[in-house]
Amino acid sequence: MSFILDIFRFDQATDEEPHRDQVECHIPPTMTVLDALESVKAETDGSITFRRSCRSAICGSCAMNINGTTGLACKTRVDSVLRSDNTVAVDPMPNFQPMKDLVVHMDPFWDKYTRLKPYLQPADKDSDHALERRVSPEDMHKLVAVANCVMCATCYALCPVVSVDPAFAGPAAIAYAYRFIEDVRDSKRKERAAQISEDYLWLCAHCYACSYCPKHVDPQDDIIAVKRATIEEGLIDHPGPRHALVIAKTIKATGMLHETEVIQGTVGRFNIKGLIKVAPFGLRLAMAGKIPPMFLKPVPKVNEIKMIFDTLEAPVLA
Amino acid sequence: MTATLEAPQTKRKSKSAQMRKYGFFPGCVAKESCKELFNSTMLLADKLGIELVELTAAACCGASVLNDTNRDVARVLNARTYAQAEALGLDDVITICSTCTGHMRASNKELLESTDHMGQANAILGKFGAKYNGGVTVRHLLWLLIDDIGLDELRKMVVNPLNGLKVAPFYGCHIIRPESVNGWESSRNPHSLEDIIEALGGEAIDYAGKTRCCGFHVQLEKDGIAPAMVGQNMRMAKDKGAEAVLTPCPLCHLALDGYQADSAARWGRTDLPTFHLPQLVGLALGIDASTLGLNKHIVSPGLVLQAHDLAPAHVA
Numbered sequence: 174m175s176f177i178l179d180i181f182r183f184d185q186a187t188d189e190e191p192h193r194d195q196v197e198c199h200i201p202p203t204m205t206v207l208d209a210l211e212s213v214k215a216e217t218d219g220s221i222t223f224r225r226s227c228r229s230a231i232c233g234s235c236a237m238n239i240n241g242t243t244g245l246a247c248k249t250r251v252d253s254v255l256r257s258d259n260t261v262a263v264d265p266m267p268n269f270q271p272m273k274d275l276v277v278h279m280d281p282f283w284d285k286y287t288r289l290k291p292y293l294q295p296a297d298k299d300s301d302h303a304l305e306r307r308v309s310p311e312d313m314h315k316l317v318a319v320a321n322c323v324m325c326a327t328c329y330a331l332c333p334v335v336s337v338d339p340a341f342a343g344p345a346a347i348a349y350a351y352r353f354i355e356d357v358r359d360s361k362r363k364e365r366a367a368q369i370s371e372d373y374l375w376l377c378a379h380c381y382a383c384s385y386c387p388k389h390v391d392p393q394d395d396i397i398a399v400k401r402a403t404i405e406e407g408l409i410d411h412p413g414p415r416h417a418l419v420i421a422k423t424i425k426a427t428g429m430l431h432e433t434e435v436i437q438g439t440v441g442r443f444n445i446k447g448l449i450k451v452a453p454f455g456l457r458l459a460m461a462g463k464i465p466p467m468f469l470k471p472v473p474k475v476n477e478i479k480m481i482f483d484t485l486e487a488p489v490l491a
Numbered sequence: 492m493t494a495t496l497e498a499p500q501t502k503r504k505s506k507s508a509q510m511r512k513y514g515f516f517p518g519c520v521a522k523e524s525c526k527e528l529f530n531s532t533m534l535l536a537d538k539l540g541i542e543l544v545e546l547t548a549a550a551c552c553g554a555s556v557l558n559d560t561n562r563d564v565a566r567v568l569n570a571r572t573y574a575q576a577e578a579l580g581l582d583d584v585i586t587i588c589s590t591c592t593g594h595m596r597a598s599n600k601e602l603l604e605s606t607d608h609m610g611q612a613n614a615i616l617g618k619f620g621a622k623y624n625g626g627v628t629v630r631h632l633l634w635l636l637i638d639d640i641g642l643d644e645l646r647k648m649v650v651n652p653l654n655g656l657k658v659a660p661f662y663g664c665h666i667i668r669p670e671s672v673n674g675w676e677s678s679r680n681p682h683s684l685e686d687i688i689e690a691l692g693g694e695a696i697d698y699a700g701k702t703r704c705c706g707f708h709v710q711l712e713k714d715g716i717a718p719a720m721v722g723q724n725m726r727m728a729k730d731k732g733a734e735a736v737l738t739p740c741p742l743c744h745l746a747l748d749g750y751q752a753d754s755a756a757r758w759g760r761t762d763l764p765t766f767h768l769p770q771l772v773g774l775a776l777g778i779d780a781s782t783l784g785l786n787k788h789i790v791s792p793g794l795v796l797q798a799h800d801l802a803p804a805h806v807a
Contacts, residue, residue: 337719380704381668400559417559430519465523473548487561
């Protein structure tokens with residue numbers, strides 16, 4: 174039994190355009206896509222280039238696109254992805270510049286990570302902790318999932334926001350911001366929250382594409398936690414936090430997300446320039462007869478909703 | 492990379508499905524800017540012979556944003572909604588918005604999996620005499636159509652087949668991801684919308700954008716992001732020959748319908764009319780086209796519908 178590896182080929186040093194090679198592979202399909210690549214590299218074409226090291230989903234080197242979706246080649250069995258035409262297509266990760274074959278330029282990903290100062294910055298001196306810095310199991314528990322991140326960049330490659338705006342920090346960097354923001358030993362919570370806000374934390378589109386994390390870090394929940402931390406730190410003069418807080422405000426007042434008030438509250442009622450920018454979309458809606466109400470009648474028993482907000486001390490836009 | 496799915500929660504017929512009477516959570520957008528979605532849903536329910544009992548006192552699901560402000564408030568608000576459904580003897584809460592589906596299912600999962608969360612919610616609900624017993628399942632109208640009505644039955648009910656109309660499905664993130672919350676079908680390779688389109692006599696277009704994000708949730712955050720995401724996806728659909736788009740989510744509808752004009756500069760004109768799920772199903776099932784709100788679209792579906800002899804000119 175054999176199958177075909179359909180491989181993206183490109184060398185930035187010599188090629189103007191990429192091309193594809195179809196290479197027959199003879200390993201059992203119960204083995205992994207990485208095994209298949211290593212087999213064809215050894216037996217058919219030694220020039221096929223890809224990153225790999227540990228072969229066991231620990232080093233994070235071999236992330237690539239497999240049949241159009243990103244994952245670790247060492248963690249993906251051939252038979253789980255084999256297409257009906259007996260092929261498996263392998264491509265470099267999207268959202269990165271290809272360098273050679275399946276190898277991409279990782280620099281933008283690492284840049285966003287290093288900007289976070291990804292190391293502990295305690296308030297006190299190491300000498301104050303001659304033996305160790307103690308963290309309670311409860312505090313450590315919050316960091317266990319993110320500690321599994323191997324920086325394979327699968328989430329970054331899958332992120333639709335990165336694909337249209339490379340300025341966005343991306344899921345992994347925000348997960349690392351969370352890792353230090355929630356670390357009780359760290360002293361730079363506010364600075365870190367401000368830094369990640371500047372790197373477009375609030376541009377996350379809540380799409381859960383990062384839920385395909387091969388290490389189950391699921392950065393989405395960390396992103397939400399970092400957003401809460403920025404609000405707790407008072408960093409709310411920004412469309413993102415204003416948007417969340419004005420939605421909370423309208424739900425508390427009426428039970429519903431009041432669209433017209435949310436738009437004004439997010440952009441800023443007196444931000445004429447901002448309101449002019451969103452005007453064409455609003456006008457288009459209005460022309461089509463989609464006119465959201467200016468005033469909303471509260472839902473029945475809205476006092477129960479108010480009570481829920483008050484009991485939980487949930488913040489709303491002032 | 493194949494998805495491992497949880498056993499679908501809907502295999503066992505719910506009490507609501509047996510009674511053909513469901514709790515109904517329309518969501519805010521269907522009550523505000525997309526009233527045509529609410530209206531066409533009610534008309535479709537009539538046609539299908541099911542009763543949707545609107546939970547009129549329910550609060551917003553949290554819109555995937557409330558969690559950014561407070562960890563608990565959306566969950567407790569949703570517990571209150573489920574308690575209202577239970578009080579009416581209904582065990583299914585039907586949604587017509589992908590974001591409502593995902594957010595409400597996530598809340599329900601947290602409540603059912605943690606006695607702390609359930610206890611916290613009921614402690615607050617108790618103050619006004621309400622209690623959630625954990626008996627509710629949140630389902631989207633799309634799932635109801637397939638599980639409770641059935642594709643065969645739907646096929647039989649078609650009186651106005653789509654005559655090969657080429658329709659690109661657009662799922663919206665929160666009805667498929669994360670799979671740990673939704674899990675009704677594979678989030679990598681969903682096909683429920685395709686099945687519906689084909690049952691109605693249309694042709695489903697396959698394109699990579701169908702499971703990607705529309706950008707709605709960040710439309711106010713930074714200029715041009717949502718239009719770029721819309722343009723990228725609609726370009727793929729158009730290049731595969733799509734004539735229209737079908738979505739189970741009014742937020743996707745707003746972004747796709749509203750931003751194709753802005754994305755044209757970078758991605759070329761696409762001009763794909765975007766149908767709400769009950770509009771297209773209703774049309775095929777013979778609901779009077781002039782009542783489905785087809786004239787409430789920015790990209791008019793008029794030409795496409797006329798080309799396939801599906802509706803007279805004046806309705807869109």
